[in-house]
Amino acid sequence: MERGSGIAMWRQIEDRVRQDIIEGRWKPGERLPTETGLAQQFSVNRHTVRRALAALRDGGLVRIEQGRGTFVQDDVIDYAVTRRTRFSENIANLERRPSGQVVRTATVRATGPIAAALKLRRGQQAVLVEAINMVDGRPVSVVAHYFPFMRFKGIDAAYRETGSITKSLKRFGIDDYFRKSSRVSARLPDADDAHLLNMARAQPILFTESINVDVDGQPIEYSIARGAGHRLQLVFEF
């Protein structure tokens, strides 16, 4: 810890705390000292500590909760994306417990990207099912699923019952389906998603748009997934 070294104090503090976490002096889930405490320890202003912690949060190493404290983050999930991608199977294969929770359902008119993906004419209806996917009870992604209304009217109710896309589609005669494409980018979450995923707004998310098709190649589902970047790693096999 050195002043006037050409390296900003907050960066030095960031590196120091990171090292402490990496080397296990603070373990996943543990609470760090308070900002005031760290400020005293490093002989700097609380704002300076806050910057260092914000950087660590951005790097996914810690999670900051207002009124509670700052906590060391826990480990990541390898999520396999193949032609046959099934959330529950995927997570179960990792020997973890998958679950889901509906955020909202609605019937909407298909606009630009939704209509294009589902091969609907603009204005035709689509069923929206937005749900949180959880692993061991903790949210890892928020997904908006869109289905063509004509073919899948009532699938929202089915999902509410089963909590599974695969099971819901079975009720509509889809015994198997395949992923056609996925578009992936890195973003920062909006306030709602950050809240649903229990993460900071400055922490990156994996933003994935996907199209699933039936055995005849007809599109049956278009989804927009926002996954907690630091808790999730997408694995594509060709």
Added chain:
Amino acid sequence: MERGSGIAMWRQIEDRVRQDIIEGRWKPGERLPTETGLAQQFSVNRHTVRRALAALRDGGLVRIEQGRGTFVQDDVIDYAVTRRTRFSENIANLERRPSGQVVRTATVRATGPIAAALKLRRGQQAVLVEAINMVDGRPVSVVAHYFPFMRFKGIDAAYRETGSITKSLKRFGIDDYFRKSSRVSARLPDADDAHLLNMARAQPILFTESINVDVDGQPIEYSIARGAGHRLQLVFEF
């Protein structure tokens, strides 16, 4: 713009400026007013404006340059990732101009992930070629390519000459090769990568580890790519 509305001033300013950008009142590449100017305009302290701008930078909408100003960011690139992924072809297909620039080359001993990906024993050597991929002369990704030394000794020189992985591999008898897998996550860049990509450290990057194999399925290249999140969107087709 409302004080005591329950929404922090900096968030209101963030939303307002975002709207201005989205609706084209400020165009890509344009310089925004100075921080001091914006602070006066919104009747807040300069720090408050800075926080709003930092959030917009994180969201990829603006780029902040010390001593120069704050600029509206430009558009994104759809990067197709298939079993046959070739950077130059990919970019040329978008009617844009691809180019590359070597950052460094070296011969290294293969450790954990590199050895595993290339099926080398720990300690066997690998050739590292680190390069920046550019589109229309602007950096979009930094990629570290690793090749088995035994088979591709001198490929670093070939890359320096050709500026292309595909062309370099041809010189070693590889007329065709395929992508076996890609692992994608969202992160924040380290200082070096942020500098090479001309982006802010708090702006997310797409972090992609890939393995390429020859026609016999033998691994010939392992790469770690860091792509500027907001300028890049990976498209996977199955």
Added chain:
DNA sequence: TTGAATTTGTGCGTATGTATA
């Protein structure tokens, strides 16, 4: 249920450092 204590979040004012033009 209320209220106090604790902890993080927001905002202002000021000063100084560093990069660019």
Added chain:
DNA sequence: GTATACATACGCACAAATTCA
């Protein structure tokens, strides 16, 4: 070298969320 613009840092005050008596 000078002016401008962003970066870092300090100190103070109060708001908001959480916890616990």
